[in-house]
Amino acid sequence: MPKIVRFHNIGGANVLRIEELPLSEPGKDEIRLKVETIGLNRAEVMFREGQYLEEPILPSRLGYEAAGTVDAVGSGISDIKIGDRVSTIPAFSIGRYGVYGESAIVPGCAVARYPDNLSTIEGAAIWMQYLTAFGALIEIGQLKKDNTVLITAASSSVGLAAIQITKAVGALVIATTRGVEKKQFLLDVGADHVIVTDEEDLAESVMTVTSGRGASLIFDPIAGHVLEKLANAAALRATIFEYGALSREPTIFPLFLSLKKGLMIRGYTLFEIVKDAEKLARSKRYIYDRLQSGALKPIIDRTFPLEAIVSAHQYLESNQQKGKIVVTV
């Protein structure tokens, strides 16, 4: 019987248990994946804690991203066959289809091939990060070469994907990080400027770098009291994407700054992209091509074995990582 990660109570990392469960068969329009690698995401931490957009039904599976080989296909599936090397696109219920484990059933529309030049470890570090960043910056934000993009929590996998996508377009990247430890790393991966927020005033630094104009696109998963700072750092008519709730403080809407500057503050998740067949197809094509050319390249922080899933989650929550944490099965 395959090992599957589930939790029976909401709570910290140690609610995660590895259990042996009977092998399931894919239903109509579903496929079964023999999982080789699992990409970890903040969404799973929030889901495990009962803080996510979706509520867990206990005991619950979890997990959005895995790479592996298709080992069974349900009825209605025509474009995927047993033996295909694919990875999952987070276009399903995290609880119902959770991919943490040796075997996972997912909807057939939620898997995609990835270029041969990527390893299976990199394969679990593609769709969440690049679709999230692509959807906001390119599909909605219409990012252009002359934009200045401010990327907060820039060392996360989505932050790094946003840096790569922005640089692929040729626009200017200002990245933020709390401590000085990750500054050089962010410069090395392509940020034009890095603001260390423990030491520098965010808005002041952005204004200095942009000669007083401010950032035209802002991509932020933190919210809370950070939003006011971002509004101060924003250019006239800037768009601020809020795509997470890392701070967990109440978020004050910067009313007067938004009136003065005509700011657009937009809640965003990648579900806007993955639930729209046309947008998803366009986004997948864009990302696949650039993964193949090397313009986009997943950055892996480290790997953990499946048995160490609790430690892997604890490490994810420690904010030490620079890039994706991947679990190997």
Place this chain on the structure above:
Amino acid sequence: MPKIVRFHNIGGANVLRIEELPLSEPGKDEIRLKVETIGLNRAEVMFREGQYLEEPILPSRLGYEAAGTVDAVGSGISDIKIGDRVSTIPAFSIGRYGVYGESAIVPGCAVARYPDNLSTIEGAAIWMQYLTAFGALIEIGQLKKDNTVLITAASSSVGLAAIQITKAVGALVIATTRGVEKKQFLLDVGADHVIVTDEEDLAESVMTVTSGRGASLIFDPIAGHVLEKLANAAALRATIFEYGALSREPTIFPLFLSLKKGLMIRGYTLFEIVKDAEKLARSKRYIYDRLQSGALKPIIDRTFPLEAIVSAHQYLESNQQKGKIVVTV
């Protein structure tokens, strides 16, 4: 010497004084208006209280909207001549150019003719309300026939302008008002549905009216705790325009709702339109044509003589009015 309204201290309506000041001459690119009517706006109340986007330099004039006859033109003005019947567009400093008084100097680019079928009283009730509503709903919001527009504080002059513009496009209007007194009035001026917020749950009522879809465009000058309700009443991917700060409470950003629904919450003032020559020309043409055809028609609540300017401001703040308050000079 012309009578001019100024205030020497920030504060309540009774800081307003009528003073006789020497007649000024228009400078380069300016014109002088013999004022016949003055349209009152919330902006002037907030400015007088030191709560506006612009800080008063005391003693300060005030006022954005007047109608009258041009009685002097400065150098550089070619398209306006003495005797022209015009009204002002709020495209200037409210303190430096304030139009409350018998005579006002304003930039030549900030006056416009209005159709002959409108009275001089209606002439002071055009540009602030229709440019504000047009800019948000049509120019930025791209209002279409199949949209549902939720308009809060709907009995204000801008709210009524938004109702008229939405109905001219053929979209559905849901208007809100606090008490039941103004409900019939709002239905009479074109609202398809009116929600009395003292008696009904805003989001629930909007969902009932829209068969659970919610409002696709929301136009709100209140903010504060109302924003959360609006987010609940919003459709997927709705745009919420915040164009004022009537509530004066802190405004919480509805983070989880905005993530779930992909909401866009946008600060907006008409300055986005009036400071952009191309947008202003397009907007003026649209409004002029529809004023001439009768599709748009300013709704005047009542008039006050200039001597009663303090009472006029007190009445504005009482929220009893249904439409524009105009001062006759």
